[in-house]
Amino acid sequence: MKNAIGIILNVDGEDTTLKDFLLHRSLSTLPFGGRYRLIDFTLSNMVNSGLSHIGVIGSHKYSSLVDHLGTGKEWSLSRKTQDLSILAGSGNNRIGNLIKINLRNLQNNRAFLKSDSSEHVIIATPNLITSYNFNGAYNIHMNNNSDITLIFKKDNSHYHLLEDDIYLDLNNDRVSGIHYKKSKTTSHFFADMLIIKKSVLLTLLDLGERTGAWDLMDMIQANVDSLRIYGAQHRGFIKRVNSLESYMKASMDLLEYKVMQELFLGKASIHTKIKDNHPSRFCDSAQVSNSIVGSGCMIDGIVSHSILFRDTTMHGTSYIRNSIIMQKCEIGKNVSLNYVIMDKDTKIRDNTSLTGKPHAPIVFKKGSVV
Known part of the structure; x- marks a missing residue:
């Protein structure tokens, strides 16, 4: 053209x-x-x-x-x-x-x-x-x-x-x-x-x-x-x-x-800025289903029907579902998230439970600590 x-x-x-x-x-x-x-x-x-x-x-x-x-x-x-x-x-x-x-x-x-x-x-x-x-x-x-x-x-x-x-x-x-x-x-x-x-x-x-x-x-x-x-x-x-x-x-x-x-997965690729990063690590207890997990993550918990960006850290006994977790976020132990969107650098403390709705998810802006 x-x-x-x-x-x-x-x-x-x-x-x-x-x-x-x-x-x-x-x-x-x-x-x-x-x-x-x-x-x-x-x-x-x-x-x-x-x-x-x-x-x-x-x-x-x-x-x-x-x-x-x-x-x-x-x-x-x-x-x-x-x-x-x-x-x-x-x-x-x-x-x-x-x-x-x-x-x-x-x-x-x-x-x-x-x-x-x-x-x-x-x-x-x-x-x-x-x-x-x-x-x-x-x-x-x-x-x-x-x-x-x-x-x-x-x-x-x-x-x-x-x-x-x-x-x-x-x-x-x-x-x-x-x-x-x-x-x-x-x-x-x-x-x-x-x-x-x-x-x-x-x-x-x-x-x-x-x-x-x-x-x-x-x-x-x-x-x-x-x-x-x-x-x-x-x-x-x-x-x-x-x-x-x-x-x-x-x-x-x-x-x-x-x-x-x-x-x-077609002939035409969607291009983006390339960032060299190490592979994600999935601990023995991790369970991930129907989700997208970016590179550099550390997953120790359950992830279902969610999207996790690069360098996300998720500690044990936590459960993420129907959520979007952006780059460099940290999820503490025994955390439950459902219909939550976290901007980058957000931290969720241990023993936190958050539940939003499909049409109105809970939102955390960049750098939030909860």
Whole structure:
């Protein structure tokens, strides 16, 4: 896909249920799945689709993003040759407001858009858990001489879409209408990924400057009759992390074999920052079932249907189930955890019992001692 560049938009929406995890990091670098960050999925999907020039629009919480992406070598990119560019965002916008794709973010980075001769731009958010190859959508885009191709998913009640999510009217694969959920729903919703001609994007940016518009999707909606807009269906697994409940659900989905197989055992790998570490140690009394355990852990207890990140220490006679334990946490003796999420460097003292709920797990922010 040599005639396209990629942009990963910052979604720094500090949903109140995620605030404890976003004090020192942006949503894009929220740890996920025992070793990954959310942005790894979108960035890997773009690289696996053949994009070699990708811009990542960051937020005011730059340090975690810069530290994680580093030189870009884990994704076969290089910041030195500008294969990977970390770009400045325009401000902090909450998830759930009416701005889907912030025109100011794109306007402030026109230099990146014009930095090579590519004629098309692939835009996606960093909080999508999916393994997706953009080439199918790109072929639809090219074959129809489309100005814009919106990637969509068939709706299902388990997606729990928000009032500012977008639904599409389709007529023989052409998009004939765009609606926010609060006004109208259809059987197809926009999956926060699109392909757009660069010339069309620049024209819409100019129009937005003149009219004071903030949202690219509003601009597309207002010009749906004059633009050639097509849809490309996403047929695989996809989950969007935009709340504590969706983070918990997407994490637990990884423990289903079909989901694990699609995301991690296919031809396309999800890349992440590599950390050399020693193997995990499982004591004789340890029992681990249907769980993900990162490297460098010491497990002496029972772990069931849970995700443990690197360097977690779990002492004897403790029981962890339905929980997410992030990096370098320590679980004392005779501890029982059920539906608990612990950010990194959290310590749970001996003889502690904590039980949350599937839709409302107990949360501990970084460095907590309980």
